[in-house]
Amino acid sequence: MDCRRCGTRLEKPGDYCLTCNTANCDGVVIEFRPDRAEVTMLEEDAVVGRTTVTTTPEREDPGERGVVQVRNFAGRVADEVRRKRPETVYAAGERDPLREARAQLHYEFYRVPEAGRRDGAGLVEWVRERRGERSLAVVDAAPAEKIGGTHSTLIGGRTGRTAIRTVAEHPHVKKIVPGPIDAGGTGSRTGLRAKATRADTNGNVRLLLRDGSSVQENRVVTTAMDRETGERVREDLNEALVEAELREA
Structure with a gap:
């Protein structure tokens, strides 16, 4: 994928262009599963890229090693998001890595509850259908x-x-x-x-x-x-x- 502004070749689809300081996606959708995270980049309603971050769950030692595994998994997902510098992140799925990724990222971050997708729509489609809705104001207070x-x-x-x-x-x-x-x-x-x-x-x-x-x-x-x-x-x-x-x- 090339930068939409200057045409520089991007290492990964949706990456922020450091040549001309231009974002090439404005939203990232993450679906966390026990062994992987599906990361989709959106520019308005268009899907401009997808990537998968995999992990091996600690089934034998879910204690301290499991905590480290989740933290590292979430950190790798967060690194993918930082490459994009999106305006908004939407996430759903496994709670532990989602919560950890949310703590590591400093973008507008929305958790998509399962209850919000009762119609069975896929996460990306659900987000695309609702991105045009009037957004809610964010309260910047402790x-x-x-x-x-x-x-x-x-x-x-x-x-x-x-x-x-x-x-x-x-x-x-x-x-x-x-x-x-x-x-x-x-x-x-x-x-x-x-x-x-x-x-x-x-x-x-x-x-x-x-x-x-x-x-x-x-x-x-x-x-x-x-x-x-x-x-x-x-x-x-x-x-x-x-x-x-x-x-x-």
Whole structure:
């Protein structure tokens, strides 16, 4: 593939051209599987390149060696993305390498929940169909700055604070307003559980924290503009809570 601006031959399709400082793709789609990642480069709606990054899962020693294997795998995928310098990255599939790659990359990054593809569409096609939709504003603020309101107490202690911080880290969350604690619920021994509930007509959601017989409903203000886009944020929040082991998958 040649650079679309100066014609210089690129080492790999979609690479950023260092000769004329031009990006040759504006989006990267990654589908993580246990033994490989399929990486697809997009320029608007056109597929300009594909590559596969492979790995060998540590089946005999999933402990420390497994952690290193996932980190290295995600790092190689992240290296491929950095070569492209895209505006946006979309990813789906295996949670551990996805989470690690997201931590290593500093581009706009969207996790595509499986629930968002109920029609069975392939990941790349799903992304291509929705890239033209109005994008949501990104909130550039530290998680702690997004938390406020009359009630400052959170149930669940450190775990409750982790749940709130996990939600506050989402780029489309503007503010979290903790609510009062209701101690009249049914007891549970499963520890603190968190769940983002159905979006309202303004695109905002509620974060339910449940710890034993205590329940706390926290208002989450998002940059979504309606229920449909709010549902996309809700699905992403619940995926993040699953990754943090605060919600059942």
